[in-house]
Amino acid sequence: MKPVLEVKGLSKNFGGLRALNDVDLTIHQGEIVALIGPNGAGKTTFFNCITGIYVPTEGSVTLHKGEQAIVLNGKKPHEVTALGMARTFQNIRLFPDMTVLENVMVGRHCRTKAGIIGALLRDPITRAETQDSIDKSYALLESVNLHEVYHETARNLSYGAQRRLEIARAMATEPQVLLLDEPAAGMNPQETRELEGLVQQIREQNELSILLIEHDMGMVMSMSDRIYVMEYGSRIAAGTPAEIRSNPQVIKAYLGEGDYA
Amino acid sequence: MDFQYFLELFFGGLTRGSIYALIALGYTLVYGIIELINFAHGEVYMIGAFTALIVAGLLGFTGFPAAGILVVAALAAVIWCAAYGYTLEKVAYKPLRGAPRLSPLISAIGMSIFLQNYVLLSQTSDFVPFPRLLPEFDFLEYIGYIMGPSDFLILVTSTCTMVALTCFIRYTKMGKAMRATAQNRKMAMLLGIDADRIISLTFIVGSALAAIGGVLIASHMGQVNFNIGFLAGMKAFTAAVLGGIGSLPGAMLGGMVLGLCESFTTGYISGNYEDVLAFGILIVILIFRPDGILGKAKVQKV
Amino acid sequence: MQRILKSALVALWFMVLTFPLLAIKINPVSKTVSWHFDRVAMLAVGIFVLALGWDWCFSRKNRGLPVFSLPQNITARMSAIANNMALRRASLFFIVGALVAMPLTSSLYQTNIMISALLYVMLALGLNIVVGLAGQLVLGYAAFYAVGAYTYGILFQHFGLGFWACLPLGGVFAVLFGLGLGFPVLRLRGDYLAIVTLGFGEIVRLSLQNWSDLTGGPAGIANIPRPGLFGVDLSLEGSTTYIYYLVLAAVFLTVLVIGRLRNSRVGLALKALREDEIACEAMGINLMRIKLSAFALGSCWAGFAGVIFAAKTTFINPSSFTFMDSCMILSMVVLGGMGSISGVAIAAMILILAPEYLRAFSEYRMLIFGLIMVLMMIFRPQGLVSGEKLTYRISALLAKGKGGAA
Numbered sequence: 001m002k003p004v005l006e007v008k009g010l011s012k013n014f015g016g017l018r019a020l021n022d023v024d025l026t027i028h029q030g031e032i033v034a035l036i037g038p039n040g041a042g043k044t045t046f047f048n049c050i051t052g053i054y055v056p057t058e059g060s061v062t063l064h065k066g067e068q069a070i071v072l073n074g075k076k077p078h079e080v081t082a083l084g085m086a087r088t089f090q091n092i093r094l095f096p097d098m099t100v101l102e103n104v105m106v107g108r109h110c111r112t113k114a115g116i117i118g119a120l121l122r123d124p125i126t127r128a129e130t131q132d133s134i135d136k137s138y139a140l141l142e143s144v145n146l147h148e149v150y151h152e153t154a155r156n157l158s159y160g161a162q163r164r165l166e167i168a169r170a171m172a173t174e175p176q177v178l179l180l181d182e183p184a185a186g187m188n189p190q191e192t193r194e195l196e197g198l199v200q201q202i203r204e205q206n207e208l209s210i211l212l213i214e215h216d217m218g219m220v221m222s223m224s225d226r227i228y229v230m231e232y233g234s235r236i237a238a239g240t241p242a243e244i245r246s247n248p249q250v251i252k253a254y255l256g257e258g259d260y261a
Numbered sequence: 262m263d264f265q266y267f268l269e270l271f272f273g274g275l276t277r278g279s280i281y282a283l284i285a286l287g288y289t290l291v292y293g294i295i296e297l298i299n300f301a302h303g304e305v306y307m308i309g310a311f312t313a314l315i316v317a318g319l320l321g322f323t324g325f326p327a328a329g330i331l332v333v334a335a336l337a338a339v340i341w342c343a344a345y346g347y348t349l350e351k352v353a354y355k356p357l358r359g360a361p362r363l364s365p366l367i368s369a370i371g372m373s374i375f376l377q378n379y380v381l382l383s384q385t386s387d388f389v390p391f392p393r394l395l396p397e398f399d400f401l402e403y404i405g406y407i408m409g410p411s412d413f414l415i416l417v418t419s420t421c422t423m424v425a426l427t428c429f430i431r432y433t434k435m436g437k438a439m440r441a442t443a444q445n446r447k448m449a450m451l452l453g454i455d456a457d458r459i460i461s462l463t464f465i466v467g468s469a470l471a472a473i474g475g476v477l478i479a480s481h482m483g484q485v486n487f488n489i490g491f492l493a494g495m496k497a498f499t500a501a502v503l504g505g506i507g508s509l510p511g512a513m514l515g516g517m518v519l520g521l522c523e524s525f526t527t528g529y530i531s532g533n534y535e536d537v538l539a540f541g542i543l544i545v546i547l548i549f550r551p552d553g554i555l556g557k558a559k560v561q562k563v
Numbered sequence: 564m565q566r567i568l569k570s571a572l573v574a575l576w577f578m579v580l581t582f583p584l585l586a587i588k589i590n591p592v593s594k595t596v597s598w599h600f601d602r603v604a605m606l607a608v609g610i611f612v613l614a615l616g617w618d619w620c621f622s623r624k625n626r627g628l629p630v631f632s633l634p635q636n637i638t639a640r641m642s643a644i645a646n647n648m649a650l651r652r653a654s655l656f657f658i659v660g661a662l663v664a665m666p667l668t669s670s671l672y673q674t675n676i677m678i679s680a681l682l683y684v685m686l687a688l689g690l691n692i693v694v695g696l697a698g699q700l701v702l703g704y705a706a707f708y709a710v711g712a713y714t715y716g717i718l719f720q721h722f723g724l725g726f727w728a729c730l731p732l733g734g735v736f737a738v739l740f741g742l743g744l745g746f747p748v749l750r751l752r753g754d755y756l757a758i759v760t761l762g763f764g765e766i767v768r769l770s771l772q773n774w775s776d777l778t779g780g781p782a783g784i785a786n787i788p789r790p791g792l793f794g795v796d797l798s799l800e801g802s803t804t805y806i807y808y809l810v811l812a813a814v815f816l817t818v819l820v821i822g823r824l825r826n827s828r829v830g831l832a833l834k835a836l837r838e839d840e841i842a843c844e845a846m847g848i849n850l851m852r853i854k855l856s857a858f859a860l861g862s863c864w865a866g867f868a869g870v871i872f873a874a875k876t877t878f879i880n881p882s883s884f885t886f887m888d889s890c891m892i893l894s895m896v897v898l899g900g901m902g903s904i905s906g907v908a909i910a911a912m913i914l915i916l917a918p919e920y921l922r923a924f925s926e927y928r929m930l931i932f933g934l935i936m937v938l939m940m941i942f943r944p945q946g947l948v949s950g951e952k953l954t955y956r957i958s959a960l961l962a963k964g965k966g967g968a969a
Contacts, residue, residue, distance in 0.1 A: 095839055108828075318596065366754050368940040
């Protein structure tokens with residue numbers, strides 16, 4: 001399997017605080033990789049660093065696209081997205097006063113071209129592009145089962161539906177790597193299981209790789225191919241779910257010192 | 262001779278600066294607690310000047326001694342401004358807690374326009390002369406060429422006020438509650454601090470300071486008008502931002518720096534662009550160092 | 564009963580609060596005092612009623628009900644009317660017809676007022692792009708208006724350029740100023756942006772006031788020609804009518820452009836910017852480009868309006884472009900509803916025409932503008948006409964619909 005995303009030696013300092021310390025991570029084509037760790041371990045900071053929201057202090061982030069290797073650090077968030085990496089947010093960040101369909105259509109922005117002139121003239125090319133964007137967005141809503149409420153305002157959706165809408169919106173950018181930041185947070189077991197199915201289905205249909213931050217261990221263990229564990233900004237373990245489950249260091253990080261086995 | 266001119270400008274700048282600082286404290290206190298630019302704060306200052314004018318005018322007919330009039334007028338201004346500040350918060354800002362960030366700002370601008378026109382309609386659109394109530398200080402005779410009685414009084418009063426405020430914030434129970442609320446409102450509420458009361462208190466204190474500033478400047482300039490609040494407010498806000506909004510020493514420092522800058526540019530270059538200078542500083546600071554001289558940079562949460 | 568008592572207390576509080584400023588007026592020259600107890604009494608009654616209403620409004624707001632709402636059957640009927648395409652077209656046709664016929668049937672004075680109102684409609688719609696669509700609170704919008712007006716004034720005075728040459732140039736210069744302002748403020752958060760734009764607006768005005776060689780200083784520039792019509796010399800009345808149609812055409816153009824823009828890819832990006840900047844960037848939208856577009860698009864209309872304004876009044880000076888003017892335009896956007904075209908246009912018309920025709924009202928104009936901004940934010944932040952949801956034609960649904968019918 002060839003790597004899609006390679007992160008090497010990523011570090012981030014906030015003043016004197018080292019939030020990320022020399023973190024390595026690789027995702028291969030089609031993999032689902034989970035990033036776990038206690039609260040405050042630096043997982044979201046890691047996401048923010050590789051998506052360009054924060055500028056990493058050290059290290060490199062490389063996206064492999066066919067034969068091309070694209071260095072992502074130093075790129076702006078919108079450039080990272082345009083290059084094929086999309087994300088969702090831990091504390092849902094939808095466009096609350098726009099409709100469900102419009103939320104997804106915004107995700108199409110970087111895959112469409114029409115500018116101001118096109119908007120004013122409404123030439124056939126622009127019109128076709130707009131229609132295409134609408135239809136593709138609607139199709140994405142069907143895949144996350146939100147098509148029936150496409151005309152609803154996003155803020156009126158239930159919590160679980162908002163999380164799914166975020167995924168659909170990220171998918172609209174046609175990513176190669178999809179980053180999900182705690183997609184199951186606040187969901188009940190039923191919803192979590194449905195979400196698992198949805199994520200699997202997205203991976204199969206779109207040939208993409210997924211990096212997942214999640215606290216729901218059931219979900220992490222059942223669906224990830226590999227797991228990375230972080231604590232205090234450093235990577236403390238990596239491996240398959242089975243390996244991680246029996247890794248003494250991970251157990252210590254989660255359960256603290258003592259004889260629990 | 263040159264040095265004398267310099268001193269004159271220096272003390273003129275300090276005088277101005279201490280007024281800006283007094284008003285800037287109001288901006289900074291409010292911003293520190295509810296992250297709102299209280300746009301109507303300049304209007305409170307203007308109302309303070311007008312209230313003092315009216316009370317002084319009334320007392321003037323009774324043959325009260327001038328210094329006594331000044332004290333009573335100032336007290337009245339402080340009381341009424343505190344009441345205005347309290348009411349302002351209750352009417353225009355409290356209902357908007359939790360609303361999108363720009364809503365309270367627009368409401369504040371609306372309130373500022375409203376208060377300006379309220380004074381315009383109930384009083385007058387002309388400049389009104391403010392009675393001369395300042396006592397003469399004999400010992401100032403020797404340095405009279407660099408500092409008049411009003412400069413002296415402004416410097417002394419504003420310094421005392423700022424010291425008093427600092428002590429209040431540092432050492433009293435209410436001051437501690439204010440600091441706690443500024444740091445983390447939710448946590449403060451969980452610890453039994455009534456945040457609504459603290460916010461009201463903040464507006465009351467800030468408005469009272471603005472009132473003192475209003476009385477001082479009115480007796481210094483000798484006239485008041487319904488729209489003096491806008492420019493003074495903007496300059497004080499500049500001072501607050503310059504020092505680092507949310508920081509009390511920052512507001513004082515910012516006020517002084519701005520006052521000195523203005524005084525020296527006017528004295529050595531030209532008075533035409535005095536206001537442009539203030540706005541220019543404001544823009545440059547906000548763009549390049551929005552946390553000001555003493556503020557700390559914050560990391561945006563994602 | 565308790566409510567009445569509470570309102571009475573509120574009224575009493577306001578009586579004390581406003582007593583010195585409202586009731587006492589001192590004439591320092593003649594050393595006399597005039598008392599106005601009637602004002603305080605009137606205010607107390609007013610506040611009493613308001614306080615009753617205020618509580619009622621809040622109890623509605625807290626229950627999640629809109630503060631002003633019409634009975635269900637009327638709203639239903641109204642939305643039915645609004646959705647009736649034929650009726651919509653007819654009413655639109657009627658409004659357009661009335662606007663076109665207006666100068667032919669009314670006096671010069673009224674036409675002039677209407678021109679001002681239409682200019683403000685244009686300004687409000689332009690500001691609506693920046694504030695309503697893109698969510699960037701700009702408090703110095705009058706500066707761009709000034710740039711347009713002075714472009715015409717200065718270019719005429721120094722180079723003899725005419726109206727038609729200056730109209731596009733006014734737009735261009737306003738856009739350049741917009742970009743010049745937009746570039747440094749890209750990173751600023753909402754309230755800081757507002758203050759910086761305010762400072763910018765004041766700097767522009769103060770510069771116009773002080774740079775006498777170029778701008779004529781506080782006296783401004785006089786004798787700016789009205790626009791010519793193929794070299795025909797128009798009478799005062801003729802040229803007013805001509806300008807009226809010009810402004811009207813410009814307003815129609817503005818409505819058309821903003822309507823199309825709102826419906827487009829750029830429009831969506833602008834709205835996304837308003838809703839959540841970080842998510843917007845994470846969706847692949849270039850923040851810098853979209854913010855600059857918003858500034859450019861917004862300032863350009865102010866530039867056009869400025870040129871037309873200079874041509875209409877033939878005389879400009881800095882006092883027409885103060886912070887209060889910016890606030891007036893902002894209150895139109897706030898009243899009309901952020902992002903709504905019809906709402907903002909109606910609000911601009913009301914706010915300009917009402918003080919003209921209700922003389923008693925005109926004195927209180929700014930007072931009411933201020934009040935509107937506060938009350939709208941508290942009770943109806945979405946404005947009179949809340950942002951209409953756009954409808955999209957979805958091919959899959961259309962196909963299904965057709966399939967079902969067949």
